[in-house]
Amino acid sequence: MSEETGPLAGLPPADRTLLVRPPLELAILEVRFRAEGADVAPEVALQARDRLASLGHSYARMEEAQEGRIEIQMQPGAAPMSQVQQVARGWQLNATDGTGHITLLPGSVALQTTRYERWSRTLNPVLEALMTVTEELLAPALVERIGLRYVDRFTDPEARTPASWRERIHPDLLGAVLHPVFGQHVRGAQQQLELNLGPAQGALLRHGPFLDLAVSGAISYLVDIDVYDAEASRFRSADLVTRAEVLNRTAASLFQATVTADYLRTLQRAQDDDRIEETTP
Template sequence: MVNFNPLTAPPPEEVPLEDAPLIRVIAQLRFPPILSIEKKDFVGSFQEAIRESYPILQPEQTQGFAFSPQGVVPIAPQVTWRFVDTLDNWNWRVSLASNFVALETTAYLSRRDFLKRLENILVALNESFKPASIERFGLRYIDRIVGQNFQDISSLVKPEIAGMVAVDFREHIRQTINESLFIIPDGGEQIVARWGAMPAGATFDPEAIEAVADPSWILDLDMSVSKNRDFHVDELMSEAQHFAERIYTFFRWAVEDDFLRRYGGKP
C-alpha cells in the first residue's frame, strides 16, 4: 500500500496483475493542424511505417460543430484515419487526424510494450509529417471492476476513494461519479481522476468506456500537460514514462493490497 503523497512520492515497484481490470489505455498527442493529413495521398508513408502492427485501415469522417453568435453551426467534416490490428474486435488502434495522433489498447501487456509502440507511432509521425510543435500530450488508464469485486469495492480501495459506495444504504445507489483535478507540484502537469459506480448499460464517456451489461465501478486516471512547445520524440517519450509512473503511483495509493491479491498480484 502507498501511504504517502501520490503526486510527489517515488513510483513504487510494479506488482504485475495476472487478471488486471485495466480495460483501456490511451495516449494522445495534439498539434496545430496539418491539412495534408486529411489527404490519402499523403498518408501512405505513415501507413507503411506502422502497417506491420496495424494492417487494417478504417477511415472515418466526422461532422463537427462550433458555437457562434448565430448559434450552433456545422464545420467542415474531419477525416480520422484508424489503423487497427484486426478486422473485428481490435486490440490495438492508432488514430490519425489533422490535429492529433492517438494510440489505444484494450489488451495492455506492460508499460514497456505500450511505450515502445507509442515511440514507433511518434517516429512515424515525425518522419511522415514533421510537426513543428505540439499543444497537448496525455496518457490515460481506465480500470473497471465488476461482479463480486464490485460488491466488495469498499474493502478493495481506500475510504477516500470508496466514498458513497461504502455507506450502509449502498444498495440504493444507482450511480455515483467523483471527479478531482490534481496539479503536479513543480511540474505543470495535471491528473484528472474519475471514479465511482455505474449502473448496467451506462457510461460517462462512450468513446473510451463502453457500457456493459452489469453494474461496475470505474477508476479513470488521465495525466496530461497542455503547453505549446517544439516536437521532439525523445522528450515526449521521457514524459510518457513519467506519466505512466505517476499514474501508477496514484493507482497504488488508491487501492488496498487486497485489490492487488484479488487480481493475481503479490504485494
C-alpha cells in the same frame, strides 16, 4: 526507474509487480501538435502504414477519420442551436489483431488499445514507432499536449451493492457509500477529481460504483484516469516517448492509490521473483 521517468509531483512510485488480474478496459495515448496542412492525405496515411509495418507494427486496414467541432449559437428569446462543423480529415489505421487502432489527424495522433500487458511491451514500442513516423511524415512544429488515459473496470458477480467495494476501494474515495444514512440506498455514484501535478501537468480521476448489466446486474467499480502534460515544446520523438513514460508512471501511482493494499495484492502475481518495469494501471 530513474528520477527522470518517475511520477509527477512527487507521487509515490507504484509497486512494479505485474497484475495477474488486470481490470483494464481501454488505454489511449494522444499527442496534439501544430503542423502545416488541413488534412492528412491518403498517400501520407499509406506511407505511415507501410513505415509502421517496417518497424514491426501491423495496422493494415485503413478508414477515413474526421475531426469535428460543435458550435452552439445562443440568441435572446431563441432556443440554443448547435451545429457540427468538420475541422479536419485524417485516417484511422486498424491493428491486424483487432485490439486497437492509430488515428492520424493534421493536429494530433492517437494510439488506442483494448489489450494491455505492460508499458514496455504494449504501448512503448508502438509509441516509439508512431512518434518517428509522425515526425517524418507530418513534420509537426510544436507539441501542445500529451495525454494518457486508462479506463479500468473492477468486476465481481457477487457485488450487489456499492458497499461491496468497501474493503477494496480506498475508503476516502467511497464518499456517500459509507454515509450512515445514504449508504444503504446508494445504487451508483460518479465522482470527478481534478489534480494539479505541475505548472502544466495534471490529471482527471473519474471513479465510482455503477450497475453493470454486462455482469448480470452486479455492481462494478469504474476507475478512469486521464493524465496530461500540456507544456509546449518542439516536437522531438525521443523526448515525447520519455514524457509519455512519466505520464504512465503517474497513472500507475494514481491507480494504486485508489485501491486498498490488500486488494492490490489480490490483483498481483504471488511470486516475488515476477517483477517487471512497471505496474499495469
